[in-house]
Amino acid sequence: TERYNAREAEPRWQASWNERKLFQTDAGDARPNYYVLEMFPYPSGRIHMGHVRNYAMGDVVARYKRAKGFAVMHPMGWDAFGLPAENAAIEKKVHPKAWTYDNIATMRDQLKAIGLSLDWSREIATCDPEYYAQQQKLFLDFLKAGLAYRRQSKVNWDPVDNTVLANEQVIDGRGWRSGALVEQRELTQWFLKITDFSEDLLSALDGLTRWPEKVRTMQKNWIGRSEGLLVRWPLADAPGVNAPAGEVEVYTTRPDTLFGASFLALSADHPIAKAMGEGNPALSAFLDECRRAGTSVAALETAEKKGFDTGLKAKHPFDPSWELPVYVANFVLMDYGTGAIFGCPAHDQRDLDFARAYGLPVTPVVAPEGADPASVTIENVAFDGDGVMINSRFLDGLSPSDAFQEVARRLEADELDGRPVAARKVNWRLRDWGISRQRYWGCPIPIIHCEACGVVPVPDDQLPVRLPDDVTFDQPGNPLDRHDAWRNVACPQCDGPARRETDTMDTFVDSSWYYARFTSPRAASPTVKATADRWLPVDQYIGGVEHAILHLLYSRFFTRAMKATGHVGLDEPFAGLFTQGMVVHETYKDASGQWVAPADIRIAEEGGARRATRLDDGAPIEIGSIEKMSKSKKNVVDPNDILGTYGADTARWFMLSDSPPERDVIWTESGVEGASRFVQRVWRLVNDAAAKGTPTGTAAPASVGPAAESLRRAAHGALARVEDDIERLRFNRCVAASYELANALGQALQAEAAPADDMAFALREAAEILVQILAPFMPHLAEESWSALGHATLVAETPWPKADPALLASDVVTLPVQVNGKKRDEITVARDADAKAIEALVRELDVVVKAIGDKPIRKIIVVPQRIVNVVV
Ligand code: ANZ
Ligand code: ZN
Numbered sequence: 001t002e003r004y005n006a007r008e009a010e011p012r013w014q015a016s017w018n019e020r021k022l023f024q025t026d027a028g029d030a031r032p033n034y035y036v037l038e039m040f041p042y043p044s045g046r047i048h049m050g051h052v053r054n055y056a057m058g059d060v061v062a063r064y065k066r067a068k069g070f071a072v073m074h075p076m077g078w079d080a081f082g083l084p085a086e087n088a089a090i091e092k093k094v095h096p097k098a099w100t101y102d103n104i105a106t107m108r109d110q111l112k113a114i115g116l117s118l119d120w121s122r123e124i125a126t127c128d129p130e131y132y133a134q135q136q137k138l139f140l141d142f143l144k145a146g147l148a149y150r151r152q153s154k155v156n157w158d159p160v161d162n163t164v165l166a167n168e169q170v171i172d173g174r175g176w177r178s179g180a181l182v183e184q185r186e187l188t189q190w191f192l193k194i195t196d197f198s199e200d201l202l203s204a205l206d207g208l209t210r211w212p213e214k215v216r217t218m219q220k221n222w223i224g225r226s227e228g229l230l231v232r233w234p235l236a237d238a239p240g241v242n243a244p245a246g247e248v249e250v251y252t253t254r255p256d257t258l259f260g261a262s263f264l265a266l267s268a269d270h271p272i273a274k275a276m277g278e279g280n281p282a283l284s285a286f287l288d289e290c291r292r293a294g295t296s297v298a299a300l301e302t303a304e305k306k307g308f309d310t311g312l313k314a315k316h317p318f319d320p321s322w323e324l325p326v327y328v329a330n331f332v333l334m335d336y337g338t339g340a341i342f343g344c345p346a347h348d349q350r351d352l353d354f355a356r357a358y359g360l361p362v363t364p365v366v367a368p369e370g371a372d373p374a375s376v377t378i379e380n381v382a383f384d385g386d387g388v389m390i391n392s393r394f395l396d397g398l399s400p401s402d403a404f405q406e407v408a409r410r411l412e413a414d415e416l417d418g419r420p421v422a423a424r425k426v427n428w429r430l431r432d433w434g435i436s437r438q439r440y441w442g443c444p445i446p447i448i449h450c451e452a453c454g455v456v457p458v459p460d461d462q463l464p465v466r467l468p469d470d471v472t473f474d475q476p477g478n479p480l481d482r483h484d485a486w487r488n489v490a491c492p493q494c495d496g497p498a499r500r501e502t503d504t505m506d507t508f509v510d511s512s513w514y515y516a517r518f519t520s521p522r523a524a525s526p527t528v529k530a531t532a533d534r535w536l537p538v539d540q541y542i543g544g545v546e547h548a549i550l551h552l553l554y555s556r557f558f559t560r561a562m563k564a565t566g567h568v569g570l571d572e573p574f575a576g577l578f579t580q581g582m583v584v585h586e587t588y589k590d591a592s593g594q595w596v597a598p599a600d601i602r603i604a605e606e607g608g609a610r611r612a613t614r615l616d617d618g619a620p621i622e623i624g625s626i627e628k629m630s631k632s633k634k635n636v637v638d639p640n641d642i643l644g645t646y647g648a649d650t651a652r653w654f655m656l657s658d659s660p661p662e663r664d665v666i667w668t669e670s671g672v673e674g675a676s677r678f679v680q681r682v683w684r685l686v687n688d689a690a691a692k693g694t695p696t697g698t699a700a701p702a703s704v705g706p707a708a709e710s711l712r713r714a715a716h717g718a719l720a721r722v723e724d725d726i727e728r729l730r731f732n733r734c735v736a737a738s739y740e741l742a743n744a745l746g747q748a749l750q751a752e753a754a755p756a757d758d759m760a761f762a763l764r765e766a767a768e769i770l771v772q773i774l775a776p777f778m779p780h781l782a783e784e785s786w787s788a789l790g791h792a793t794l795v796a797e798t799p800w801p802k803a804d805p806a807l808l809a810s811d812v813v814t815l816p817v818q819v820n821g822k823k824r825d826e827i828t829v830a831r832d833a834d835a836k837a838i839e840a841l842v843r844e845l846d847v848v849v850k851a852i853g854d855k856p857i858r859k860i861i862v863v864p865q866r867i868v869n870v871v872v
Helices: 006-019 049-067 083-092 096-113 129-144 194-207 213-223 255-260 271-278 281-292 297-302 349-358 400-413 529-535 550-564 639-646 648-657 669-692 706-727 731-751 757-774 779-788 835-844 846-852
Strands: 033-038 071-073 148-158 163-165 183-192 225-234 247-252 263-266 307-316 319-329 340-343 366-368 387-389 422-428 447-450 454-457 488-490 497-500 540-544 577-580 583-589 601-606 609-614 620-628 812-819 822-830 859-863 867-871
Touching: 006 096, 006 648, 006 779, 033 049, 033 529, 049 071, 049 540, 049 577, 049 583, 049 639, 049 648, 049 706, 049 731, 083 096, 096 639, 129 148, 129 550, 183 281, 194 213, 194 550, 213 550, 225 255, 225 307, 225 400, 247 255, 247 263, 247 340, 255 366, 255 400, 263 307, 263 349, 271 281, 271 307, 281 307, 281 319, 307 349, 319 349, 340 349, 387 400, 400 422, 639 648, 639 669, 648 669, 648 731, 648 779, 669 731, 669 757, 669 779, 706 731, 706 757, 731 757, 757 779, 812 846, 822 835, 822 846, 835 846, 835 859, 835 867, 846 867
Parallel strands: 033 071, 033 540, 263 319, 540 577, 812 867
Antiparallel strands: 148 163, 148 183, 225 247, 225 422, 263 340, 307 319, 366 387, 447 454, 447 497, 488 497, 583 620, 601 609, 609 620, 812 822, 859 867
């Protein structure tokens, strides 16, 4: 047989799939539907290996489900708005639109070359007016429903470039281009009311049983429901201190630790801090410093804890004679709780760091269970575990949770100026979603500002608000602000002078509903509800774990908001979620410490050690750690090179072969070569089996000898395993099962020069099953092989074969293991294992060892093929 020529075969099969429109999903299709979706790519320029892995996984599921008789929707599109296009415009002087659509064209061709079973007729790009017109309608519907609103909020302001910066453009507190210290400015911005759904977004996570546990936990933490207490602390008179009289209200989730308090701390934006800053230059400078440091939670968590003693004293709610200092501290956020805390250093790490820096007392009030209260001390690690209350007067001896209740009960009953000292409060970390971006390359917010009428929604018949093409990037700032002809319009209500909103939407908005748009991608409304409801939720969503929080949470919110506005009839967009690992690669450095690309080196094995040298001059190269493929470390392998050398099937196969899909896969040249050899091996096996096997469609012979039976078992066993493993997305195990079947088929072919009828049948059957289980993974090789086996139809149109249960009867049995009549465990052993062997296994079982403790075993009763009982 000639070698299989992937470069010739792959485009040929892709053309036949296209001709037959095999992957287009028809709205009228009566079969049960299945929606598989991979997170759509940002058109950055080229497809990278991470994309190949992601889409290869989705394609296995799509092709398998199609073979199983589902009407499969498997669409593709482009998350096409965003900052990189504007940066390209500034740096390379290309228009964002041209840059984006060029990239899309390149990447579309690349994706097509991978042979993915995508329905390209549904392709969308979020920067198409056809798409964002509908997004503008959604926004206006949300506005009507009270799910969108305007308020003042902070932005990063670059005082040199006079422009707003996105968070990723602020590097170490400075503007990325100007290097100027970034300031926080207040702007009026648009918000979406995700907090209306906090409770539901949280509780519905429990129903998402086909989501990774870790993603659900991350969402839970992000939504951040906490139960706590608002506690009012009266301020002591402070002669000589310029302070408003009154009180400080704090929010705490640990009122049980109230007797361990050693200070109060205010946010730099707290009204008291602001008022005191007026007449106090030192404090005022400190407040400025806090505001500059960045407002992200991450920035606050890592920054050194700093404070400023205001000189104010607050009185303890249980003891007015106990006065605590009031600081302004950089780790207290204004938009959480009340913007003020009491610090309990012994039981909160931030408070402890702060107390150590400012010489404040550290009093433990919770002793770990079983510890001697007298000996509990805190060094540099705060204790946040459970235990028993100490040093806490009437709380001593209680558990922290009982102490919480006791404090709440007492302070709710106590009064200060005629109102309760404390009130219970549920707090949420989740904030409303600010979507205004002062950028050009995004979806225009369809609003007009009129001097007379105020905020006026753009009327339906004037939608979409299109982005103007004639913009310039020669000055910093948003080009829409400078585009008078676009900006200045007549008010739709009074016809008076008005101007358009020049902010565009956060690109996360674009990706929050694209999965719904795919169901009716050309409709003149955001969705066609009945069609959306037929396809949604997405049965299997696959993407990177980096989107575990924001993208998924925003999408879950959008689905709810779209339901509230009549566009869909469900709450949860993604029934199944899978987060795949990354593609990683070794790194290489030359003697001067510069990164070197894998393509520029040679690696040789010498006495078991690997040594690298540079291809051109033989200079030694240091082999470094294995890292995520990235341009900066030069350890990227371009999918195009791999496709050109080995073909798409090899790349797809290797991507899914080595590691479990949720883990990282290490890209190695030897691994790819191994995959490529397997492609050729399958091709030889198939041709050999075609020659020696029975013709297509021959029925099974009446009697089958042991050798043929054993091959049939191998084939049906592999088929059943692959089916089960695809359902569970365990692709690497499918690969292993395929290798085993290929081995069994290879051995049988070698043993049989002229097979009898039963073996001829088994050879053919095994070859066909092998091709069919490979088809979702290596679809081109599978078509070529299917045709070599004499089929006139495509394997892509062929139903998934059924494993014969009679050939699956396993030769192992599972036995329950009892200790004194109580079931503790089970073991799986060979059906014909003898009592002695079973006894030996049972003695070593962890649960048995634990259950009997140090008692001697009196007897082990083994009933072969039934049960084992250990008597102590
Ligand atoms: C006293 C205390 C003692 C606290 C202790 C914790 C441990 P979660 O659970 O995330 O809601 N806190 C409250 N408002 C804050 C703000 N605006 N900025 C920074 N920290 C703030 O966190 C609630 C806890 O975070 C609160 O409980 C408060 O510190 C702090 F051993 O009060 B705690
Ligand atoms: Zn008007």
